[in-house]
Amino acid sequence: DRKDELFISAASSLTDAMQAAETEFGKAHPDIELVINYGSSGKLSNQIEQGAPVDLFLSASAKDMDRLVEGELIDGTTVVPFASNHLVLASTAAVDEVPDFSAVLQGFEGKIAIGEPESVPLGMYTREALTELDLWESIEERVIYAKDARQVVSYLESGNVEAGIIYSSDQGLAQGLQTMVELPDTGEAIIYPAGISSTAENQEAAEAFLAFLTGEEGQEVLEQFGFRAAEGVPEK
Amino acid sequence: MLHVDFRKQLEHFELVVDFQLDNEILALVGSSGSGKTTLLNCIAGIVHPDAGSISLNGRNFFQEGNKPLKIQRRKVGYLFQDYALFPHLSVEQNILYSRPPKSDMAHITAVTKVLGITDLLPKYPHQISGGEKQRVALTRALAAKPDLLLLDEPFSALDDDTRERCQEELLRIHEIWNIPIIFVTHRQADAQKLADRVIRVEKGQMTEQLISEASL
Amino acid sequence: MLHVDFRKQLEHFELVVDFQLDNEILALVGSSGSGKTTLLNCIAGIVHPDAGSISLNGRNFFQEGNKPLKIQRRKVGYLFQDYALFPHLSVEQNILYSRPPKSDMAHITAVTKVLGITDLLPKYPHQISGGEKQRVALTRALAAKPDLLLLDEPFSALDDDTRERCQEELLRIHEIWNIPIIFVTHRQADAQKLADRVIRVEKGQMTEQLISEASL
Amino acid sequence: MTQDLSPLFLSLKVASVSTFFVFIISIALARFMSRRNFFGKSFLDALILLPLVLPPTVIGFGLIVLFGLNGPLGSWLEQWFGVRIVFTWVGAAIASFVVSLPLMYQSVTAAFNKIDSRWENVARTMGVSEWRIFRTITFPLAWPGILAGLILSFARGIGEFGATLMVAGYIPGQTETIPLAIYFAYEAGQMEKAAFWVIIISALGLAIISWVNYWRKKTEIRIGRE
């Protein structure tokens, strides 16, 4: 019976956080059962475009959300940022405390793994940030493109790259990382927007979950997994 | 009554055949490579003549210009020169292959016994000797109670005693079923013992011979 | 000189053989399923006896307790009862299979001509008749100039003339090569014409016979 | 660690259903293709092979366009049969089907092409119908090749990942097959869980191979030579 089921498509970087959130949410709303489908934001938006039955979309990129709003698949009025993320430079090599990020980055001699800029949000953010910092050209030759954050971590773990750039929320993926340096704030924030499907069969439940996620309890859960509050979301 | 009248071009010569056969036994003789097997294949429907006609009891097997009758509908029992036993079926399954499950098997059991292959029933073709294969193939050709029997060198791998027994059995069956039988042989004695008529094929040309004349 | 003295358990009886053969021609006779092919297979090394020994000119083929000599090193020419031509090779390639590229082929060309298969050389086994296959297989068995010839019913699919020619050729080759030859037959005439000795096998038991006695 | 074993059962269900249809359809196709010659035959051949050369995501995209709720087949199935493909195990089975078909088709075609028509002709002289000849002669003689195709198809069906993820989605407990479980555990850095499923799937492979080998040996005599 679909009445009590809320179909959510969530970016895979949210997997752990959503599992915790599901438990918390269940306590307050035992009548609503969450059915969560994970995948990359691009894949999820493709599924929705092709008519997949989704009530609530939790995206890791504004671009994918905008596209769905334009296509009137997501109700634009419901779109709200619920988390933000940051980029960190990770390495299995230990680095002496250096105050300057660009010095750290330049310090690595081997290959550097980042997300593929054209297709992966992580890569797009990375390129933007590095361009902003005037570092892009100096490392472009040494870059290996990955299809997601996990692949960056795999390259790091296996010792085939010296450094990689991932989300701060993805730190949990990695074992044995010695260095984690946050990229300097360049203004452009990494926002996770949520939106309710314009054909949602379970509007109320979707609203309830969204309220929970942007509320205090939800934000606390997200924070545990390395996310931060987004602009427009009440700071705790 | 079998009517055969056709021509078929082979690589080195043309096979030209024209004969009629009542419910008799016909021996087909001729040197190696002269077209005997090809003749049987044409009657069975495995290859088709270029021109002419073949019919059995008024049923048209082949008629120039028309579609040939399907092999299945010719009701021919055919012992292939190389036996062509089904390798994945036991001797018993080979023999009974054409029989519907609960049909009358009395005549098959009798043949099996006379031909001395009862012990072999559970074995597979690769487990039996050459002469045993030949007898199994003979039994299989008889099993479907055909309207016409084609036997391509049915006794070539058998010793005198066994051949004797097989020939007696064939005569007995001919007596009962009263159908035309054509068999290929290289032995004068076989032809003399079994055949009502002898046809010789040489380089595709056939001639009818008196049995006593036949030097094979 | 071929020494054969072994026993091998078959399903329904034991095959017990004990004979010696100079550079003579031996005819092997006996009813269907009596163990003739098995005997040849043991000598060729395709199956192995349970006990006993086989040797040729002092070379041990099989010796109870020891590892049997590899088939390759026995230098035996073997015509299989079912020919076993290589289906993917032309007649010519079949015959020349064992020959190193630029070796002397004179004797092969001669045999090919006498046996009347020269026209068939470019054809493939599925394109030739039963008797033609048999002659090709015979030629192939001769091609390697073996130290011992095993022929399993080498003439069974041949007409009188062709058989005559093949037999003459075999006698001629025996004259030249002077090797032991064993052939299986069901025809008294064959044995009388070719054989120096006749051995009969019945249910695995062998007895030596006078040629004239041999009722086959 | 107590593990939810549902991915195992789901994978087995998906692979079995997909292999069943792959079996039926590729045999029908191979038989059809080996007996007929028509314009575009090579093209159809290549089309069947296509899922082998395309990245799974792209196959998944194609399938979701076809079978999505707005897709031509998807809307039709929903309307007439009430069957939903997207986000269900049926979608996973369809994805497995598409990627396994070329494996089975090639194996079966090769096996059929090798069979000597002589045996079929013998059976014909006995008045046996073409269909019975196929069942009792052609099929058993082609069996080793068909079996190899079945092993490949089943294994590929068990292992399908990229297209499945697209069509069936990753809904833990509902469309979570073993490869998805491995992938997401690995993605989430849960190497223990990933290792657990790799071991399970390897054991499954071992069990299948052993069983097939055992069974092949038992029935070997039936495919002996003439």
Added chain:
Amino acid sequence: MTQDLSPLFLSLKVASVSTFFVFIISIALARFMSRRNFFGKSFLDALILLPLVLPPTVIGFGLIVLFGLNGPLGSWLEQWFGVRIVFTWVGAAIASFVVSLPLMYQSVTAAFNKIDSRWENVARTMGVSEWRIFRTITFPLAWPGILAGLILSFARGIGEFGATLMVAGYIPGQTETIPLAIYFAYEAGQMEKAAFWVIIISALGLAIISWVNYWRKKTEIRIGRE
């Protein structure tokens, strides 16, 4: 639209090299396995089949651990041969090799198992060496099955995506095979570029199939019956 065609040539190179080794090694393996019985044979069989059931990313992970700069094989190859696997086309070839091997191995094993040992025995009586018998008798008779395996392996090699991406990385112009080009174009929403490569790869499939069919017909007589 002018397209950089390097992915096409790279894909062909990778698939050819991988198929070549798949061919040699699976034939050696199948021959070895069909003549010997040893403890753990089923296990080895299952191990070869494993890449079929694992998600490609996981295979890629395994390979990168093995062949990485710090991996046991990777460091050895680098030290002794100066060959680097990771982030090079050699890595792509190795990934293709691993996923294609089970396809070829199953096909070849099935083909070898069906061959009548009678012909090998005839050849033995003629004093011909085992190796020559294999080349001139066993192999040609098994050819239809081997050919099916080759088609599958080559197609799978051309199409390998997940493991390739992991091992060879995505370096445009250097390790960008067609499936990688399709994937990243598709993910980036460059549907025209993706469609271009889908068409190229389909045309390639069509060309291969047509050529193989043509060639098979030309040589058919050689695999006629006895």
